[in-house]
Amino acid sequence: MKNEYQECLDACLACMEACNICFDACLNEEDVKMMANCIRLDRVCADTCSLAAKAIQSDSPFKEEICRLCAEICAACGEECNKHSHEHCQMCADACFRCAEACRRMITA
Amino acid sequence: MKNEYQECLDACLACMEACNICFDACLNEEDVKMMANCIRLDRVCADTCSLAAKAIQSDSPFKEEICRLCAEICAACGEECNKHSHEHCQMCADACFRCAEACRRMITA
Amino acid sequence: MKNEYQECLDACLACMEACNICFDACLNEEDVKMMANCIRLDRVCADTCSLAAKAIQSDSPFKEEICRLCAEICAACGEECNKHSHEHCQMCADACFRCAEACRRMITA
Amino acid sequence: MKNEYQECLDACLACMEACNICFDACLNEEDVKMMANCIRLDRVCADTCSLAAKAIQSDSPFKEEICRLCAEICAACGEECNKHSHEHCQMCADACFRCAEACRRMITA
Numbered sequence: 001m002k003n004e005y006q007e008c009l010d011a012c013l014a015c016m017e018a019c020n021i022c023f024d025a026c027l028n029e030e031d032v033k034m035m036a037n038c039i040r041l042d043r044v045c046a047d048t049c050s051l052a053a054k055a056i057q058s059d060s061p062f063k064e065e066i067c068r069l070c071a072e073i074c075a076a077c078g079e080e081c082n083k084h085s086h087e088h089c090q091m092c093a094d095a096c097f098r099c100a101e102a103c104r105r106m107i108t109a
Numbered sequence: 110m111k112n113e114y115q116e117c118l119d120a121c122l123a124c125m126e127a128c129n130i131c132f133d134a135c136l137n138e139e140d141v142k143m144m145a146n147c148i149r150l151d152r153v154c155a156d157t158c159s160l161a162a163k164a165i166q167s168d169s170p171f172k173e174e175i176c177r178l179c180a181e182i183c184a185a186c187g188e189e190c191n192k193h194s195h196e197h198c199q200m201c202a203d204a205c206f207r208c209a210e211a212c213r214r215m216i217t218a
Numbered sequence: 219m220k221n222e223y224q225e226c227l228d229a230c231l232a233c234m235e236a237c238n239i240c241f242d243a244c245l246n247e248e249d250v251k252m253m254a255n256c257i258r259l260d261r262v263c264a265d266t267c268s269l270a271a272k273a274i275q276s277d278s279p280f281k282e283e284i285c286r287l288c289a290e291i292c293a294a295c296g297e298e299c300n301k302h303s304h305e306h307c308q309m310c311a312d313a314c315f316r317c318a319e320a321c322r323r324m325i326t327a
Numbered sequence: 328m329k330n331e332y333q334e335c336l337d338a339c340l341a342c343m344e345a346c347n348i349c350f351d352a353c354l355n356e357e358d359v360k361m362m363a364n365c366i367r368l369d370r371v372c373a374d375t376c377s378l379a380a381k382a383i384q385s386d387s388p389f390k391e392e393i394c395r396l397c398a399e400i401c402a403a404c405g406e407e408c409n410k411h412s413h414e415h416c417q418m419c420a421d422a423c424f425r426c427a428e429a430c431r432r433m434i435t436a
Contacts, residue, residue, distance in 0.1 A: 013340060020384035027149055033141040040136055043152060044278045046384075050377055051269060057347035057373075060262045062291050069287045073280050122231060129275035153387045155275075159268055160378060166238035166264075169371045171400050178396045182389050245367055251359040258354055261370060 001056075004102075004109035008067060009056045011095075011102035012049040015074060018088075018095035019046035022081065025088035038080050038089060045077035049099060064107050071103035110165075113211075113218035117176060118165045120204075120211035121158040124183060127197075127204035128155035131190065134197040147189050147198060154186035158208060173216050180212035219274075222320075222327035226285060227274045229313075229320035230267040233292060236306075236313035237264035240299065243306035256298050256307060263295035267317060282325050289321035328383075331429075331436035335394060336383045338422075338429035339376040342401060345415075345422035346373035349408065352415035365407050365416060372404035376426060391434050398430035 001009075023042035026035035052070040055063040078096030081089040110118075132151035135144035161179040164172040187205030190198040219227075241260035244253035270288040273281040296314030299307040328336075350369035353362035379397040382390040405423030408416040 016381075017384050020381055023152075024149075024385045027145045031142075032145055033139075036136045036141055039148065040133075040276075040279065043132075043276075044273065044280055046381065047269060047272070048280075048284075050381070051265060054265070054343075054347055054373065054377070055262065057344050058258075058261075058351045061258065061294070062262055062266075062287075065287055065290055066262075066266075069280075069283055072283055076279070125272075126275050129272055133276045149385075149388065152385075153382065153389055153393075155272065156378060156381070157389075157393075159272070160374060163234075163238055163264065163268070163374070164371065166235050167242045167367075167370075170367065170403070171371055171375075171396075174396055174399055175371075175375075178389075178392055181392055185388070241370075242367075245363045249360075250363055251357075254354045254359055257366065258351075261350075 002109065004106045005056055005063075008099075008102045008106035009053055011099040012053045012056070012067075012070065015095040015099035016046045016049035016053065018092040019043075019049065019077065022088045022092035025086065029086065035084070038084060041073075041077040041080050042092065045073050045096065048073045052103070067103040067106050071100045071107075074100035074103065111218065113215045114165055114172075117208075117211045117215035118162055120208040121162045121165070121179065124204040124208035125155045125158035125162065127201040128152075128158065128186065131197045131201035134195065138195065144193070147193060150182075150186040150189050151201065154182050154205065157182045161212070176212040176215050180209045180216075183209035183212065220327065222324045223274055223281075226317075226320045226324035227271055229317040230271045230274070230285075230288065233313040233317035234264045234267035234271065236310040237261075237267065237295065240306045240310035243304065247304065253302070256302060259291075259295040259298050260310065263291050263314065266291045270321070285321040285324050289318045289325075292318035292321065329436065331433045332383055332390075335429045335433035336380055338426040339380045339383070339394075339397065342422040342426035343373045343376035343380065345419040346370075346376065346404065349415045349419035352413065356413065362411070365411060368400075368404040368407050369419065372400050372423065375400045379430070394430040394433050398427045398434070401427035401430065 019042040026039045052066045055066045074096040078093045081093035128151040135148045161175045164175045183205040187202045190202035237260040244257045270284045273284045292314040296311045299311035346369040353366045375397050379393045382393045401423040405420045408420035
């Protein structure tokens, strides 16, 4: 596997994990209402990262296109998470921004 | 396709839809905190129904085992939804109970 | 739900089914090797349609972007299926082209 | 996260990767027909491992039940892969058996 693919795959798996952990942690917060958008974005971001990981691992002819979408969704999820000071949101924002970056590098590689 | 398979597939797709609609509607409720378990179960139930639909459609060797799991999760999601009077929860509970029943009929058919 | 959303959702679910049926049928053909690209595209197309259906049903903020990707993948899968005269491939090609069209209408609606 | 959960999660992610790589490699083999069952099982096994990983990461109330199903499917996929001498099949069989074992340990932990 090319370096950019491996880095993108690692970033997708790390982002999927951070989003799923953040999804769960948001639902356990005192003020769940404030986290509604975060919960929503965590779900779609985790599922898109999972689709992207599958596409890279199985060398799908659409891995670049899926990673382009993934970069967009990760950027939005990272921005939402960044608004909240909870540790799980900050860790998720980091993973999202890294994944968006890795997806973009993979596309242009 | 055998009758029991078609009925199970229809029920899985209807339940997936009801759970995804309920997931979204719960996140839009005034009191999101009260809906946290519902949101959690809606997600795993929708995704398991989706996996079951894929297994039936592609005649997977594990369609029965996946539908056994699906029946269990649908029953739990239906019970949680049934606790809430919101129309989306009541509709979701109905779809969940129907799907649990259809999965069980499919397994024993 | 807006008309364009409902039509797009229906088309995604029909395409997911046609792709999963075609995936299974291709694996049962005498000449599986000839169907390798079809099998590959059926998988990613079915899974992307499933993600798009989930996004529409749960009113995800990224439903348009996911449907844009879905239109691209459906078009490619339809073209591949169209090369083969098997009934399951022809039915799958139809469902793919309809879904690509419905996704594009939904995005511009 | 409890040790057994972390080990199970790691095993699910490794098995998902091995199955997706094996799916792609089987489709590139000279004799694809001989690999049809392997392709079929790789798909459902990868997707079930992915669902199990999501369930563990998001602390789903059904993580144990999903891992019970995952153990069953991994065992069957491992047995099928073990019949073929291709390196990707042997690596996949290893990952499947490890994952089945980790899922069982997690359930009884």
